[in-house]
Amino acid sequence: MSFPWANEYKPTNPLMQWVDNRLPLPRFVYNAVGAGYPVPRNLNYMWNFGVLAGFALVLQIVTGVVLAMHYAANAGVAFDSVEHIMRDVNWGWMLRYAHANGASMFFIVVYTHIFRGFFYSSYKAPREMIWLLGVVIFLLMMATAFMGYVLPWGQMSFWGAKVITGLFSAIPLVGTPLQQWLLGGFAPDNAALNRFFSLHFLLPFVILGVIILHVWALHIPGSSNPTGVEVKQESDTVPFHPYYTAKDGFGLGIFLMVYCALVFFAPNLLGHPDNYIPANPLSTPAHIVPEWYFWPFYAILRAFTSDFMFIPAKLMGVLAMFSAILVWFFLPWLDTSPVRSGHYRPLFRKFFYLLVVDVLVLGYCGGAPAEEPYVMISQIASMYYFLHFLVILPIVSSVETPQPLPFSITEAVLGKDEHATLAPATPAVA
Amino acid sequence: MAGDGVRRRDFINIAAVSFAGVGGLAALYPLISQMAPSADVLAESSTEIDISAISPGQAIKAVWRKQPVFIRNLTPEEIKAADAVDVSTLRDPETLEKRTTAGKTNWLITMGVCTHLGCVPLGAGEGEVKGEFGGYFCPCHGSVYDTAARIRKGPAPKNLEVPPHEFSSDTVVKIG
CATH class of the missing domain: 2.102.10.10 (Rieske [2Fe-2S] iron-sulphur domain)
Structure with a gap:
């Protein structure tokens, strides 16, 4: 579906006409990310991050496929094969740093994309499906990133694999057999490493598939925008190309500058030195933490230190950690305000920024050692995290008086819209 | 500039796309070179x-x-x-x-x-x-x-x- 005023694909080149009549792939691209896709004219730079996330995925697939040409998924030689990549393979050092830091960049971009969704309530009708698929993508990303981190078979890889699969042992009755099934053994070893490599190769393509669904669902109602007012007329939109290809191109330039700064000047800034020690099943590193992008969830996991009623602390932590993401699935129905954009929701906006601070605090605590005061701070911050989604958001939605919305995107941009006076009360929805 | 039919925007467009093209080609080099025999x-x-x-x-x-x-x-x-x-x-x-x-x-x-x-x-x-x-x-x-x-x-x-x-x-x- 698209707006009736969308440009139609009319190839002038006879060859393109011939192709279009037989396989309308150029038409598909034109309508998806070309001049045939009308997009609200008022998108700000927060709307760059979807395209950037797609770029980051392609980057990871390209560098990953190349690394897989040199990596050996065998517990006996995996660590050495990574060193082989770093020292012997032509440009191997660059490709590996590009892949490792590419994962961090992917998460930076995706977190920004998600919080953009929080602020502008991009999850609201009619865009719930886009949001739900997005949460699925995020879960798949977490699984992929975790398994990728195991592959170098350093100390953090090994103990990360042990701790994360240990989460499943918290499940009553089937926990321990389940963990052993996941690992193919009693501790991470060759069986686990091989299956993690296999799945780490597979999942990015699954993510790609879900992204196609995500973008497909997006193209039904079209992109949201900073006012949260739906597109009403042609003057509210501009074609994706050249307007947003250019704007996304600029964002991509900034992305690449930050990315290259990391890869070439601080490639190990976001990693752990312990992972340059070969895996040792008999010695746990003194301070074991996951990669930075898991810290907020890791803090929630560690916040549960005592049994709660009949639920053991271990299970409670695991449930809370998974719930911290699963709660996002319910967001479209927890936030009942008819207004989307945080710009017009003064009370919601304050709590949004509080949530950002809360997640940053959780992140800091997740990266800190498991000792006071970080445990106490994690507990308070975890409690607030769930309070925000389950209590504050529904209440704010019902008690808040939103500020008046502009009649249309055109009015928001130009300050006036000639159609506004013609139909002030019930705007015609295209 | 407008008089001779060349717009400032044309220049920016060509410069930006060329820059990205050169960058993309440069990025291809390591991806191809990595398949050549390694140092070991x-x-x-x-x-x-x-x-x-x-x-x-x-x-x-x-x-x-x-x-x-x-x-x-x-x-x-x-x-x-x-x-x-x-x-x-x-x-x-x-x-x-x-x-x-x-x-x-x-x-x-x-x-x-x-x-x-x-x-x-x-x-x-x-x-x-x-x-x-x-x-x-x-x-x-x-x-x-x-x-x-x-x-x-x-x-x-x-x-x-x-x-x-x-x-x-x-x-x-x-x-x-």
């Missing part, structure tokens, strides 16, 4: 072989760059047979002298890789068929080499390749 593979590029136990008429198969090398101690008859050939009649004209080290013409060192499609010719091992010219015979497609390992018959285009080598001493040869 290149480091295996020379090998030393003890030839003291090879008596005239015998040959051994050594390994250099993961490929077989034939080291053959030619008998005086084999040398004579090789020198008797009119070089101009050969498909790949080379004298035995050119293919061996001066003063050590009896040591014929060649790759054990047929120049047709890369099979290992017979003739270096004990009891293997040497072909009608007494050198090597490739069983894959029937190329026949003479006692100087020159192509004489069959589909191969070139003589067996002589790898770079030098004698470290009378009994040790270094290949590569």
Whole structure:
């Protein structure tokens, strides 16, 4: 579906006409990310991050496929094969740093994309499906990133694999057999490493598939925008190309500058030195933490230190950690305000920024050692995290008086819209 | 600017797209280069072989760059047979002298890789068929080499390749 005023694909080149009549792939691209896709004219730079996330995925697939040409998924030689990549393979050092830091960049971009969704309530009708698929993508990303981190078979890889699969042992009755099934053994070893490599190769393509669904669902109602007012007329939109290809191109330039700064000047800034020690099943590193992008969830996991009623602390932590993401699935129905954009929701906006601070605090605590005061701070911050989604958001939605919305995107941009006076009360929805 | 039909925006457009194009091509270079032999593979590029136990008429198969090398101690008859050939009649004209080290013409060192499609010719091992010219015979497609390992018959285009080598001493040869 698209707006009736969308440009139609009319190839002038006879060859393109011939192709279009037989396989309308150029038409598909034109309508998806070309001049045939009308997009609200008022998108700000927060709307760059979807395209950037797609770029980051392609980057990871390209560098990953190349690394897989040199990596050996065998517990006996995996660590050495990574060193082989770093020292012997032509440009191997660059490709590996590009892949490792590419994962961090992917998460930076995706977190920004998600919080953009929080602020502008991009999850609201009619865009719930886009949001739900997005949460699925995020879960798949977490699984992929975790398994990728195991592959170098350093100390953090090994103990990360042990701790994360240990989460499943918290499940009553089937926990321990389940963990052993996941690992193919009693501790991470060759069986686990091989299956993690296999799945780490597979999942990015699954993510790609879900992204196609995500973008497909997006193209039904079209992109949201900073006012949260739906597109009403042609003057509210501009074609994706050249307007947003250019704007996304600029964002991509900034992305690449930050990315290259990391890869070439601080490639190990976001990693752990312990992972340059070969895996040792008999010695746990003194301070074991996951990669930075898991810290907020890791803090929630560690916040549960005592049994709660009949639920053991271990299970409670695991449930809370998974719930911290699963709660996002319910967001479209927890936030009942008819207004989307945080710009017009003064009370919601304050709590949004509080949530950002809360997640940053959780992140800091997740990266800190498991000792006071970080445990106490994690507990308070975890409690607030769930309070925000389950209590504050529904209440704010019902008690808040939103500020008046502009009649249309055109009015928001130009300050006036000639159609506004013609139909002030019930705007015609295209 | 507007007068001569060139807009500022055209310039920015071309500059930006060119810049991105050059950057994209530059990024391709490492992606292609990574498939070339890595430093550890290149480091295996020379090998030393003890030839003291090879008596005239015998040959051994050594390994250099993961490929077989034939080291053959030619008998005086084999040398004579090789020198008797009119070089101009050969498909790949080379004298035995050119293919061996001066003063050590009896040591014929060649790759054990047929120049047709890369099979290992017979003739270096004990009891293997040497072909009608007494050198090597490739069983894959029937190329026949003479006692100087020159192509004489069959589909191969070139003589067996002589790898770079030098004698470290009378009994040790270094290949590569």
